[in-house]
Amino acid sequence: MSKDAVTFTIDGVEVKAKPDQTIMEAADAAGIYIPRLCYHKDLLPGGHCRVCTVRVNGRPANACTFPVNSGIVVENDTEELKALRRDIIEMLFVEGNHYCPSCEASGKCELQAMAYRLELLTPQMPYAWPKRELDATHPDVYLDRDRCILCGRCVRASVQLDGKRVFGFENRGAQKRIAVDSATGMGDTDLSAKDRAASICPTGCLTIKRQGYLTPVGKRPYDKVPIGSDIEKKQAAG
Amino acid sequence: MTKPLVATGHFTGCFGCHMSLLDIDERILDLVQLVEFDKSPINDIKTFNRPVDIGIIEGGVSNSENVEFLREFRKYCKILVAIGSCALTGGVPAMRNTVPLKECLQEAYLDGPTIVNGVIPNDPELPILLDRVYPCHEVVKIDYFLPGCPPSGDTLFNAIVALLKGDALALPYELVKYD
Numbered sequence: 001m002s003k004d005a006v007t008f009t010i011d012g013v014e015v016k017a018k019p020d021q022t023i024m025e026a027a028d029a030a031g032i033y034i035p036r037l038c039y040h041k042d043l044l045p046g047g048h049c050r051v052c053t054v055r056v057n058g059r060p061a062n063a064c065t066f067p068v069n070s071g072i073v074v075e076n077d078t079e080e081l082k083a084l085r086r087d088i089i090e091m092l093f094v095e096g097n098h099y100c101p102s103c104e105a106s107g108k109c110e111l112q113a114m115a116y117r118l119e120l121l122t123p124q125m126p127y128a129w130p131k132r133e134l135d136a137t138h139p140d141v142y143l144d145r146d147r148c149i150l151c152g153r154c155v156r157a158s159v160q161l162d163g164k165r166v167f168g169f170e171n172r173g174a175q176k177r178i179a180v181d182s183a184t185g186m187g188d189t190d191l192s193a194k195d196r197a198a199s200i201c202p203t204g205c206l207t208i209k210r211q212g213y214l215t216p217v218g219k220r221p222y223d224k225v226p227i228g229s230d231i232e233k234k235q236a237a238g
Numbered sequence: 239m240t241k242p243l244v245a246t247g248h249f250t251g252c253f254g255c256h257m258s259l260l261d262i263d264e265r266i267l268d269l270v271q272l273v274e275f276d277k278s279p280i281n282d283i284k285t286f287n288r289p290v291d292i293g294i295i296e297g298g299v300s301n302s303e304n305v306e307f308l309r310e311f312r313k314y315c316k317i318l319v320a321i322g323s324c325a326l327t328g329g330v331p332a333m334r335n336t337v338p339l340k341e342c343l344q345e346a347y348l349d350g351p352t353i354v355n356g357v358i359p360n361d362p363e364l365p366i367l368l369d370r371v372y373p374c375h376e377v378v379k380i381d382y383f384l385p386g387c388p389p390s391g392d393t394l395f396n397a398i399v400a401l402l403k404g405d406a407l408a409l410p411y412e413l414v415k416y417d
Contacts (some may be wrong), residue, residue, distance in 0.1 A: 097336060098334075099327075099332070100327075100417045101417045102330055102333075103417075106417040112416055116416075121383045121384070121416075122327065122373075122383045123327070127327075127335075129337070146336075204355070216416075223415075225411070
């Protein structure tokens, strides 16, 4: 750690960070898990989902975009923030069409895993049942918008990691949706199943064809341990 | 002291949650020591004729008969527990919710590739289909939710025992699943 390291606290625990880090990056390095959905360590933060909302000196802020600063007081694991995050997850469930029992992402889905971690037994807000369009035109990848939570990971990954522009957002508000760079469907874009964008989706919205249900129930990533356990393990190991 | 009464019911679903209840294996012997079953498909008692302590229901609400029976469960049960994806979210049957009912019937009974001289069933004995499949809590008040497709035998047994003893329901992480 260089001498210009900054020191701050998360839930009273002292954390040392590099000055150019965000709260999320510093917390991850320190083995403190801040719940998140749209954030991915290989992408620039989007600040879309707000699940990583923490309080910085009492004010709500995105942990994924907020830079660290010496002496800031960050609250993360509080009942208030947990309830707020649970509400966001619940809204994402009812505004999409998420049929967990028949979804090939079940067990590795980060939306579902976040619901488990935040102890959401079931969404109780009114379901919206929106009409969403499925795109199966690509030979190797499905785009099932029923499962889309508009995290924008595919949009960012295509540009930042694959050097392409396959995905984008179109429309606004409740009509906002993931669009592909072709009027005739994803099959006519230059997306490859090997692209990072094709497998970076936190839910089952973008899935590689002929790969579903390969992992048996009980051996999927979040069957036995909550999401974020890998980050917290770092802390336990010292 | 008389044993607490338990009723179970099934609406729109696959009966998998009841199968899972049987999956508690020999613990079903413990369970019958603790409770007496009233209206349930397990003992084939078809009507309520006294108040029941705990009602356990699986399945979503897709037709007029489901609505009638669900309301009856709410009326007769002091505590109503919804179990499984269909009761909690509509589940797999709710996949029809994004397609208008008329189109669903048309495809199933008139236009499907294997249909010859199709007709949409209209016998007056048949319950009327609702516009979509509703989770139980959108029709009556539900007191407790147990997710799963189905909830495992362990989940159901632990939850029922906790409820009978008045303990807080603290299910371990691996027993709370949406699938």
